[in-house]
Amino acid sequence: MKRKRTAESYCLGIESTADDFSVGISRFDGETLANVIRAHIPPEGGIHPREAARHHAEVASKVLEEAFKKAGIKPQKLSIIAFSQGPGLGPCLRTGATVARALASYLRIPLVGINHCVAHIEIGKLKTGAKDPVTLYVSGGNTIVSAFDSGRYRVFGETLDTALGNCLDVFAREAGLRQRIGEPFGVVVERLARKGKRLIPLPYTVKGMDLSFSGLLTAATNLLKKGEHKLEDLCYSLQETVFSMVTEVTERALAHTEKKEVLLTGGVAANKRLQPMIKAIAEEHDAEFCVVPSQFAIDNGTMIAWTGVLAYTHGIATPIEKSFVKLRWRLEEVEVPWIKRSSHC
Amino acid sequence: MDKTKQPLLIKKGAEASLYLADWHSRKVIMKKRLPKKYRLPKLDDQIKTYRTNHEPQLIHEAKKAGVPTPTIFLVDIKSATIIMEFTEGKQVKQLLDEISRSERYRLFLKIGELIGRLHDYGIVHGDLTTSNMIQNSEGKIFFVDFGLGEKSKELEARGVDLHLMKRALQSTHFRFAKECFSAVIEGYSKVLEVETVKNVLDKIKEIERRGRYVTKRKGGEE
Numbered sequence: 001m002k003r004k005r006t007a008e009s010y011c012l013g014i015e016s017t018a019d020d021f022s023v024g025i026s027r028f029d030g031e032t033l034a035n036v037i038r039a040h041i042p043p044e045g046g047i048h049p050r051e052a053a054r055h056h057a058e059v060a061s062k063v064l065e066e067a068f069k070k071a072g073i074k075p076q077k078l079s080i081i082a083f084s085q086g087p088g089l090g091p092c093l094r095t096g097a098t099v100a101r102a103l104a105s106y107l108r109i110p111l112v113g114i115n116h117c118v119a120h121i122e123i124g125k126l127k128t129g130a131k132d133p134v135t136l137y138v139s140g141g142n143t144i145v146s147a148f149d150s151g152r153y154r155v156f157g158e159t160l161d162t163a164l165g166n167c168l169d170v171f172a173r174e175a176g177l178r179q180r181i182g183e184p185f186g187v188v189v190e191r192l193a194r195k196g197k198r199l200i201p202l203p204y205t206v207k208g209m210d211l212s213f214s215g216l217l218t219a220a221t222n223l224l225k226k227g228e229h230k231l232e233d234l235c236y237s238l239q240e241t242v243f244s245m246v247t248e249v250t251e252r253a254l255a256h257t258e259k260k261e262v263l264l265t266g267g268v269a270a271n272k273r274l275q276p277m278i279k280a281i282a283e284e285h286d287a288e289f290c291v292v293p294s295q296f297a298i299d300n301g302t303m304i305a306w307t308g309v310l311a312y313t314h315g316i317a318t319p320i321e322k323s324f325v326k327l328r329w330r331l332e333e334v335e336v337p338w339i340k341r342s343s344h345c
Numbered sequence: 346m347d348k349t350k351q352p353l354l355i356k357k358g359a360e361a362s363l364y365l366a367d368w369h370s371r372k373v374i375m376k377k378r379l380p381k382k383y384r385l386p387k388l389d390d391q392i393k394t395y396r397t398n399h400e401p402q403l404i405h406e407a408k409k410a411g412v413p414t415p416t417i418f419l420v421d422i423k424s425a426t427i428i429m430e431f432t433e434g435k436q437v438k439q440l441l442d443e444i445s446r447s448e449r450y451r452l453f454l455k456i457g458e459l460i461g462r463l464h465d466y467g468i469v470h471g472d473l474t475t476s477n478m479i480q481n482s483e484g485k486i487f488f489v490d491f492g493l494g495e496k497s498k499e500l501e502a503r504g505v506d507l508h509l510m511k512r513a514l515q516s517t518h519f520r521f522a523k524e525c526f527s528a529v530i531e532g533y534s535k536v537l538e539v540e541t542v543k544n545v546l547d548k549i550k551e552i553e554r555r556g557r558y559v560t561k562r563k564g565g566e567e
Contacts, residue, residue: 154516160505161555199387206493208472208509244384244392251359256476256517277383281359284382332515 009079011312012067012103013305016096017088017116018141019047021056023067024302028079028309030126033071035295035302036063039181046173053091060099067301078109082308085113085318086326088141093325101320112308113318116299117142117331120292121153122310123303124265128290132339134259136250136278139266139299140165143211143246145253146331148339155332156253157209164242165268167213171238174221175231189235190271196236200229204241209249209256213242243274251281263290270294310338360396360492368428373418376400378425393425396492401427403468403491410466412459413487432489434481441475441518453525455486457532460507463488464545465536469502470494473510475517504548507533511549 009028015021022037040055042048068075083100086093097113104111120142121135135153137144143164145157162170165186172185177192179185202219205212220238223229254262262282268274269292282289296302311317314337352364352375364375378393380386401417408414415430437456441449456478463470470477471493479487495502510529514522534542 149516150519154519155512156516160552199385201391204388204392207505208474208493208513210505210509210512240385240388244381244388247383248359248381255357255359280381280383285357 010071010073010077011080011082011112011305011308012078013114013119013301013303013308014081014083014096014100015116015119015299015301015304016053016056016092016099017084017086017299018092019052020299021059021063021096022299022301023063024300024305025067025071025073025078026302026305026309028313030306030309032302032306033073034067035300036067036070037295037298037300038063039184041179041181046169047089049089049091052089053095056092056095060095064099064103075103075107078107080104080110080112080308080312080317081107082112082114082304082311083323084116084119084304085323086116086329088116088325088327090325090327093327097323097325101323105320110312110317111320111323112312112316113323114304114307114311115329115331115334116304117144117146118153118334118336119303119307120265121146121263122307123296123300124263124290124292126306127292127296128263130261130263130288130290132259133261133263133290134250134254134257134287135263135265136246136269137266138164138246138264138268138274140169142266143213144331145209145246145250147253147257147259148336149257151335151337151339153331153334153336155330156256157211157249160207160210160212161214162217164211164213164246165266167217167242168238168268170217171220171224171235175224175234184267186268186271189239190273192232193235193239193273196230196232196234198230198233198236199240200233200237202237202241204245206245206248209252211245211249213245216241239271239273243271243277246274247277247281250278251284254281254285254287258285259287261288261290263292265292265297267298269297310336314338365431366428368418371418372431372433373428374415374431376427376429394422397422397425397427399494400491401429403494403496404429404489406466406468406496407463407488407491410462410468412462413485414491415487415489432479432481432487434479434487436476437478437480437486438475438517440480441521446524449521449525450528452480452486453528454532457529458535459486459488459532460510460529461533461536464498464503464506464533467496467498468494469497469506471506471509473506474513500544500548503545504552507545508549508552 013024019040025034038059040052081104134147143159146153169185177188203216279289352366355365356363361378404414419428477490
């Protein structure tokens with residue numbers, strides 16, 4: 001069953017996998033009408049799933065209202081509701097799913113459950129025009145190098161333990177740094193790193209196309225506690241090391257798949273040091289470098305809305321009784337029928 | 346290296362470039378680690394030197410473990426170059442689609458056995474993919490590219506090594522991944538003791554859980 005994509009149809013997408021609650025509205029032709037994001041910043045420590053979920057529940061109606069206002073449409077104009085069904089933190093996902101189910105049943109329109117990782121790739125493709133890229137998706141929760149082959153996004157490389165973004169976040173917290181709205185830990189570390197000059201040796205752990213950050217994080221934290229190095233130098237060394245590692249595995253995937261585009265997406269994609277590194281390997285392999293604009297790099301509702309459009313117009317809908325959240329829903333488990341079959345096996 | 350004439354670039358990998366060259370009237374592979382523009386020169390040097398240094402050692406050690414590998418002729422740390430025997434044959438990656446199911450089974454049984462020998466000897470390959478295995482005309486399988494390998498008998502290292510093999514099969518040969526990997530484990534079990542194999546398999550499961558590989562859902566909400 002193939003449904004038509006018309007400019008008069010709209011999809012509302014709800015994103016709530018981690019510390020952000022966001023609502024995006026996308027027209028079926030890809031035009032973004034609204035992308036409202038509310039971040040939950042814990043007073044101390046990392047994200048507490050239940051605290052974050054409480055935040056999401058509190059702001060949900062405001063964010064929805066703002067999104068409709070921005071888009072200039074009434075709820076009755078919506079054709080479908082999409083929500084991120086996983087992977088992510090249970091309580092956060094459930095809050096978003098509850099809002100989505102309520103809206104869909106109230107408006108009597110179809111519900112579409114979307115994989116968060118697929119959405120990061122699809123919004124990157126939509127906003128940059130990339131067609132068939134090798135994607136490096138780096139965020140607080142994920143570090144994945146993937147490319148499309150035979151109906152699915154295949155995972156070529158990923159972290160074996162913690163995510164790159166989380167590695168930076170934890171280090172920043174250990175260093176006593178503070179994040180604010182509009183300036184998450186990653187940005188704080190990046191700012192300090194720019195003032196760093198001395199490269200301090202840290203474990204560089206690449207295993208095949210996979211990565212490991214936990215040993216490196218421990219080493220960096222221990223150095224921090226010793227207090228022999230300037231924080232700027234540590235941030236600089238940390239960034240240089242982790243970014244070199246992801247760039248190396250992305251290049252390996254690029255050499256292996258021989259694709260002609262490299263897409264950088266996810267929250268860490270906004271980093272001004274990582275961008276030129278990925279650009280360098282793209283050039284080295286005659287591939288085009290594409291980076292998602294920063295408002296769509298972080299977790300956002302628009303990416304869910306747009307992927308909802310793609311899924312729905314290719315016959316995918318999620319009945320409410322099957323809309324339970326999937327905490328560990330892997331990227332390669334998802335069929336992506338909107339991409340034509342390509343390349344080798 | 347002045348006796349090398351017109352090296353021919355045969356593979357531009359991400360980690361190194363491979364050239365086919367003529368060296369003292371021998372057909373050789375020149376593996377050269379070129380500077381990576383994205384990395385800081387200091388970090389780049391450290392990584393290149395470390396790998397150029399360790400790879401030939403591991404390739405040599407693997408032979409002692411009973412795993413065919415190319416013979417090393419020369420190592421030049423300064424230019425990050427390794428000159429080694431040219432292994433003529435086909436990459437397992439290229440073979441896979443041409444052979445029958447039973448041939449595939451035998452091939453991966455053998456591969457599993459070779460991995461077992463490496464692990465038993467205390468080496469982990471670090472990049473077990475079907476591109477890094479070459480079958481020559483006599484049917485002998487050579488392991489190449491030990492650039493990410495290490496000397497280790499640790500369960501974690503062994504588990505990750507096999508996990509990478511599994512992942513490489515899933516991403517590139519997803520149609521045969523399951524049968525190939527189970528043949529690998531069968532071959533692996535021929536070499537290592539039952540207890541060790543069990544521990545490694547448990548480790549792989551643990552790694553998969555850690556890296557969010559497993560959906561624990563058994564119907565209904567998690």
